[in-house]
Amino acid sequence: MATSSTDAPTAILVRDLVTHYGDREILHGIDMEVRQGEIMVIMGGSGSGKTTLLRHLLGLEKATSGSVQLLGRELTELDESGIYEVGKKIGVAFQSGALFSSMSVGENVMLPLVEHTRLDRETMEIMMRMKLEIVKLAGFEDLMPAELSGGMIKRAAFARAVVMDPVVLFADEPSAGLDPVVSRSLDELILNLRDALGMTIVVVTHELESAFNIADRITMLDQGNILTIGTVDDVRSSDNVRVQHLLNRCFEEEVLDPDAYLARLVGEGRRA
């Protein structure tokens, strides 16, 4: 699976990242590096700090201490306009899709082009349709987000995330809440985007199967610490007990599996 070499330039460099919410320390000195052209999957259970780490990588949170470098820019030292400049070189597919409900799918995908380029409308529409074709949503540009299924919303979010041909693409829980078939098709989409457009991709997920399908390397977080970083084989063969516990999905099924969670809720309701 791995396509990036260890001597590829660094796209993201995190050093000793510590962050607090109020009194509580959420990340306890994270160190990680993402090389250009690789797919790095950040995974961990609920409350492990993976979403917080992602928000730091996007410049949406201020760290208590430490360093986050994205494409050579130190995010912790950038002001608002600096963050916006870096924002033009990255794409983000949010967990909820975060499509603007008042805009059609096509307008959503075109928004970064409208905001950051001086292309004429026709060119922007051509680019929008190309990206929708990549995510297999050609012909859906006139629909509103409310008319799309969960999987289609995620695909449209990917189309918007890559419309500016970003250097780095971030995806937050791309498979969450989707059935296995749609989930697998999104994994293929991520791999295609890397192969076709040569992007560096960072995926945050708690889905083991998805992670193993797409990852060049995996960063496994546990309670705000890095448990392990390595290739899929490294992680699979890790002799760390906690890593094996997470791989065996004990924690995941108990807390995060939607069916198990719903079944538990129904059960509690009956008991009450």
Next chain:
Amino acid sequence: MAPPETSGSAPLRFVEAVGRSTLRAVEQVGFGATLVGDSAYWLIMGRRRGQVVRPQPVFAEMMEIGIRAIPIVTMLAVTIGIMLAIQGIYQLSRFGAETQVVVGVAFGMTREFAPLITGILIAGRSGSALAARLGTMTINQEIDALEVMGVNPTRFLVVPSLVAMLIMLPALVVWADIVSLLGAGLYISAELGMNMSTYVDQTLELLSAGDLLHGLEKSLIFAVLITTIGIADGASVEGGAEGVGRVTTNAVVHGITAIVLTDMIFAFATTRS
């Protein structure tokens, strides 16, 4: 850092609750003021910073805030105008001065009731819609999406609403002035047998540009209040759909309260001789 919970007596807890609410209110006012400052900054500097405020969203907001509100504003303004005429004739009839109702209606509507009722209506209609939209967008990570796309949310979301409100609320007040005075005129004509053209002549003779401006100045202040309160309440959302419902209600309550208080202060400061 969350402040520690107090386990003191009931009066102490009451004082603490009042203190917390006051702090929250001051925080919201500060956020609203920052929002107005930021909006002015992006409106003026947006082009230079590569974040231009586009006319299309402003027109869309003007349509939603202004044009679509015309029927309800018309209905309420006419009703209030007629009510004022009914009460005025009833009160003045005790002194045999029914024809003086034109004075009360003309000044009352243009200086007070047209801006107040329009402001309250728009706070309930558009202020709540702004809060609901901002709340939903925050929960759906749409604000985060804007930021990581390099789009300033204030410039993209707040400025079009504020500009549209600043244009349409005074325009609606002028419309409310006209239709309420006409509604009152129709009632007065029928009740007192006054010729409609005489009523119109008397009204125009009585009113000065200052009276109209008095109402319009207030409507500009109301426009800023409705927008900033709607946005500030919407941005403070916590939780899911329930949280959106809560901030929407807050926006209406806060907006109407702010409008009524401001109206009183404005009248006190500018009308007292």
